[in-house]
Amino acid sequence: MSGNTVTQPDVLTCTPSRAARELGLKRREFDLAVNLGRIRTLPDEGGGGRRVARAEIERLRSQDGFPEALLERVRSVSTNEAARLMDVTGDRFTRLARLGLLVPVAFYVNRYRTLVWLYLAEEVRQFAADEQNGSLVKGRVLPEGPRVRLRDGVDLRARNWRGRHLGFLLRQAADPWERAGALAALLDPVQIAEIVKDPYERAHVHRFRPGPPTHGAPGSPSAQLAERIMTADDPDEISWLRADLAHVLDEARAHRPAPRPAPRPAPRAERRAGGGGVRGAERTHHARCLSVSRRPSAAVSAAHSAPCRTPLDRRPEARTPEPRPDTHAHEPVPEPKRPRGLLDRLRRRSL
Known part of the structure; x- marks a missing residue:
C-alpha cells in the first residue's frame, strides 16, 4: 500500500479560500468573480461546498495582465x-x-x-x-x-439586484430542485406554501433555498434589512417568480420525486382462539401458557380473596363438648388406695 494518503480529488481541486489566496483576491472579490462567471467552480462530491480546479487557477494565472486584469474585472x-x-x-x-x-x-x-x-x-x-x-x-x-x-x-435598485442575484444562483444550480430553491429564495414563505402544497416537497425546496448575503448577526437590523431586500415585493416580480417556480417544480417532480419517510410496518394483530389453523392454535396455546404462568397460585389467590379478620376474630370459637358414651356404668368403682405409712402400720398392730 502506498504511503501517499492524498486522494485524487484533493490533488486536482482546492477550496475557495485557497484559490482566492493563489489568485491574489479577497474573499468578497473571489465570490463576486464566481457569481459573474469569471471563475468556474465544481461541486464537491463529498457535499462540502464548491471547489476550484487546479486547471482553472492555472488558466487564470496564465492570462495577460494577471492579476491586475482580473482585479479590474471584479472591481x-x-x-x-x-x-x-x-x-x-x-x-x-x-x-x-x-x-x-x-x-x-x-x-x-x-x-x-x-x-x-x-x-x-x-x-x-x-x-x-x-x-x-x-x-x-x-x-x-x-x-x-x-x-x-x-x-x-x-x-428599481433592489429589484434589479434580485434579478441579477437570481442569475448567479441559477448559474450554479445543478438540477431542477436546486433551480426551484433559487427561485424560492426571492419569495416569501407564504408565497412558497401556496405554490408547493406538499409538505415533503416544500421541505425539499427549502433545503436548496439559499439565504440572503450575510450581513451582521442573525436577527440584527443589518440582517433584517438584507432579508427584506432579498424578498420580492413588486406585484409583477412576484407574479413571474411564482409562475417560474411552478414550472420548475413540475420539471423537478419528473426528474426526481422529493424524498419521503419510509412507511411504518403495520403491527400484526394477534388472532383469536379457534382461528388461523395450526399456527393460530399454537399462538393461542402459547398465550394461555403465559397467562397461567403469570397468574398467582391458588393458595395465594385464596389468601388474598379471603375476608380480613381482626385479632379477636381469629380466636377459636367456644364449642360445647359432646358427651362420650359411658362404657363402664355397671362396674364397681374401686375405692381410692390409701397411702401406706407409719400410722397405718400402728393401726394394724392394735387390731
Whole structure:
C-alpha cells in the first residue's frame, strides 16, 4: 500500500479560500468573480461546498495582465466612486440607478446602518462611453419621461439586484430542485406554501433555498434589512417568480420525486382462539401458557380473596363438648388406695 494518503480529488481541486489566496483576491472579490462567471467552480462530491480546479487557477494565472486584469474585472464601486468614473454628480448617478439604467452587483450595510449599493466599475465605464446615453450623462436635465417616473417614486435598485442575484444562483444550480430553491429564495414563505402544497416537497425546496448575503448577526437590523431586500415585493416580480417556480417544480417532480419517510410496518394483530389453523392454535396455546404462568397460585389467590379478620376474630370459637358414651356404668368403682405409712402400720398392730 502506498504511503501517499492524498486522494485524487484533493490533488486536482482546492477550496475557495485557497484559490482566492493563489489568485491574489479577497474573499468578497473571489465570490463576486464566481457569481459573474469569471471563475468556474465544481461541486464537491463529498457535499462540502464548491471547489476550484487546479486547471482553472492555472488558466487564470496564465492570462495577460494577471492579476491586475482580473482585479479590474471584479472591481466594485460605491455611488460616489461610480459618479466620479462617469464624471457626474452623485445625485445624477443615484437617479440613473433608481431608473434601473445601472444595476447593482452587491450591497452592504455600513456602521451607520445605511444601505450602500455597489456597482461594477467596468459596467459604469461602459455606460458612460455609450453614445446613446449622452443625454442622460451629459445633459443638463433628464428627459421628461425619466423625470416623471422619478417623481412617482420609482426605485428599481433592489429589484434589479434580485434579478441579477437570481442569475448567479441559477448559474450554479445543478438540477431542477436546486433551480426551484433559487427561485424560492426571492419569495416569501407564504408565497412558497401556496405554490408547493406538499409538505415533503416544500421541505425539499427549502433545503436548496439559499439565504440572503450575510450581513451582521442573525436577527440584527443589518440582517433584517438584507432579508427584506432579498424578498420580492413588486406585484409583477412576484407574479413571474411564482409562475417560474411552478414550472420548475413540475420539471423537478419528473426528474426526481422529493424524498419521503419510509412507511411504518403495520403491527400484526394477534388472532383469536379457534382461528388461523395450526399456527393460530399454537399462538393461542402459547398465550394461555403465559397467562397461567403469570397468574398467582391458588393458595395465594385464596389468601388474598379471603375476608380480613381482626385479632379477636381469629380466636377459636367456644364449642360445647359432646358427651362420650359411658362404657363402664355397671362396674364397681374401686375405692381410692390409701397411702401406706407409719400410722397405718400402728393401726394394724392394735387390731
